Amino acid sequence: MISSKQRSYLRGLANTIQPIFQVGKNDMEETFMKQVDDALKARELIKITVLETSDYSAREASDLLCKKLKCEGVQAIGRKFVLYRRSKDKAKIELP
Numbered sequence: 699m700i701s702s703k704q705r706s707y708l709r710g711l712a713n714t715i716q717p718i719f720q721v722g723k724n725d726m727e728e729t730f731m732k733q734v735d736d737a738l739k740a741r742e743l744i745k746i747t748v749l750e751t752s753d754y755s756a757r758e759a760s761d762l763l764c765k766k767l768k769c770e771g772v773q774a775i776g777r778k779f780v781l782y783r784r785s786k787d788k789a790k791i792e793l794p
Contacts, residue, residue, distance in 0.1 A: 700770050700782070704793045708743060708772045711791065712780040717747040721759050725752070735767050738783040742791050748777045 700708070718737060719730070737744050746763075748756045760771040760779040769783035784791075 700772075700793065705770075705772055707794050708780070708782050708791075711743055712745055712772060715743065715745050717745045717778060719744070719746045721746060721748045721752050721754060723749075723751045723753065726754065726759065726762060731763065731766055734763060734781070738767065738769055738781060739785055739787075742785050742789070743772070743780065743782050745778060745780050748779070750777070 748759050756774040756777055756779040760774045764771045769781045772780040772782050
């Protein structure tokens with residue numbers, strides 16, 4: 699669990715990154731979750747967009763991915779959300 703100060707720091711970092719995935723109508727399948735898991739291992743902090751055709755809101759998609767992948771939901775605004783998981787191998791982001 700990350701603190702509010704750490705969450706604020708991660709939100710600041712997330713402002714500059716572009717979304718790398720999109721959640722569409724039926725995109726919350728195992729292959730999608732595997733790709734998100736791999737991206738979290740490599741980058742630690744990722745941004746995802748939820749398309750209007752999706753059955754999920756940004757908060758619902760974030761909560762579902764966090765539960766399955768054991769990551770932290772940093773932020774969910776509009777149709778975008780940010781996920782964070784500290785890498786076990788090579789931590790790139792130092793939290794305050």
